[in-house]
Amino acid sequence: MADENRMWVLAERPDGPVDENTFRMESSPIPEIGDGEALVRVRVISIDPTNRMWIGEEPTYLPPVAIGEVMRGLGLGEVVESNNPSFPVGARVQGLTGWQDYAVISDEQPLMVVPDGVEADDATLLGALGMTGATAWFGMKEIGQPKEGETVVVSAAAGAVGSVAGQLAKAEGARVVGIAGGPEKCAWIVDQLGFDAAVDYKADDWHDQLKASTPDGIDVDFENVGGEIMEAVFGRLNINARVVLCGLISGYNETEPPPGPRTFGNLLVNRVKLQGFIILDYYPRFGEAVTGLSELAAEGKLETEETVVDGFDRLPEALNMLFAGENRGKLVVQIAD
Ligand SMILES: NC(=O)c1ccc[n+]([C@@H]2O[C@H](COP(=O)([O-])OP(=O)(O)OC[C@H]3O[C@@H](n4cnc5c(N)ncnc54)[C@H](OP(=O)(O)O)[C@@H]3O)[C@@H](O)[C@H]2O)c1
Known part of the structure; x- marks a missing residue:
């Protein structure tokens, strides 16, 4: 010691x-x-x-x-x-x-x-099988509730929460599109994690990539980033879409929050349910998430x-x-x- x-x-x-x-x-x-x-x-x-x-x-x-x-x-x-x-x-x-x-x-x-x-190991227990995984678990299962055939978009998709959230939506049979920075991360989420498509938000044509990869609109937005990315996603939300408002990382280092989404009206017109959540509220139920996530990992359905x-x-x-x-x-x- x-x-x-x-x-x-x-x-x-x-x-x-x-x-x-x-x-x-x-x-x-x-x-x-x-x-x-x-x-x-x-x-x-x-x-x-x-x-x-x-x-x-x-x-x-x-x-x-x-x-x-x-x-x-x-x-x-x-x-x-x-x-x-x-x-x-x-x-x-x-x-x-x-x-x-x-x-x-x-x-x-x-x-x-x-x-x-x-x-x-310790790192995985803090990651996919810990607070991070539990955030993806409760956010996706309790708020997003993706159904088979629906389109789910996850931002910061190659990060800790996003990489698990996307895999959980895949396990429910949804079509999953991840938004991440750069070709390497985009290839990783598709080739290794099984996402259906990736949007590289650092590429000039990322708006076109988002449109092309969500031809039927978006039913669940697992929102980790906010700002311009959220604005573009909101513009493609379908009737009765759900937004899991998990995080807004694009604003955390800024002195002024990024400007609000100009597509916010689409939430109203399409009766979208948007719910913020903080993982600390779920602490008493953590065991549920850790057990469920460990089972998925053991079955080879969750990469950590x-x-x-x-x-x-x-x-x-x-x-x-x-x-x-x-x-x-x-x-x-x-x-x-
Ligand atoms: N609600 C809750 O209880 C709860 C709990 C845990 C986490 N969260 C939230 O979940 C989100 C992800 O957290 P995490 O722990 O999993 O972190 P993470 O995704 O592992 O790391 C952050 C990632 O965000 C991306 N990023 C950073 N700045 C960005 C920007 N300006 N625009 C677009 N992407 C940017 C980067 O990936 P790229 O290379 O792709 O840019 C980076 O790797 C955060 O917003 C966090 O606050 C919420």
Whole structure:
């Protein structure tokens, strides 16, 4: 066991992408645990677009991280000391551990002990079989509800949530079109993940590609990006379409949100149901998603993919990778073996 706790704390709020002044590394003694608490040695930290939202000025679904506070983040690790039978020593848990080596946990926090029988490595347990997969699972199954033969469009389709969401819609028999940046990602989602078509939004003709790949319009939009991409998708929504409003990453690094979709009227005319959701609301039901996703993976119906960055020092740098599209599948930082 390391003899200190390294922490990345928020030093100042960024104006645009994070830079070398945004976070500061500090260290403290390994925390002591009290009654009902347990100590987790964090091994892998999930890098999520929402990390960028949490360090802005404005509250979102959680209050902003305070200046001087340990950066909030989802992590996975092993219980190394425990005064709580729900978290036995040796158990693998995931939850909001923060960007640090050790986290004190209790029943008060949204945490998941990895269910028995789920065999996967740490990065996958934070990715397709963790919070990311659960986001795709509940968003697609509860809000999108694709039916056989319907057309589903997923944006940020080669990313962590999008790559799983598209595969789940395929498993329901839908025609699935992914929107991603660049020919490599587009080829990957079609050739490896089984999407029916891909739209490269970095190509000049991407509007034409979207039209050609959705000849019958769009029944489900799993929206991860917002801005211009969402606007174009909204313009092709069918009667009774569903929009899973999962994320709007194109605006997270911007000081002004992108202009609203000029095609918004189509939601009204076509009686489209649009529902925002935050995965934290589903924490009590996580086991359902993890079990379902593991079964699909075991049957060969779900490809899991991670981009793993090595080293605690690289946490701030990793966050910018999401906005530059330098990840395929789930982006995590390995901080310990
Ligand atoms: N509602 C919830 O509870 C919940 C939970 C988890 C995640 N989310 C949301 O889900 C979305 C995806 O998150 P994730 O964790 O799976 O991240 P991710 O998709 O693995 O990574 C972000 C990807 O977004 C694309 N991207 C970045 N900037 C873009 C831009 N300006 N325009 C178009 N695409 C851009 C990049 O791919 P390209 O190379 O294709 O550009 C990048 O790889 C985010 O909006 C996130 O906030 C919501």
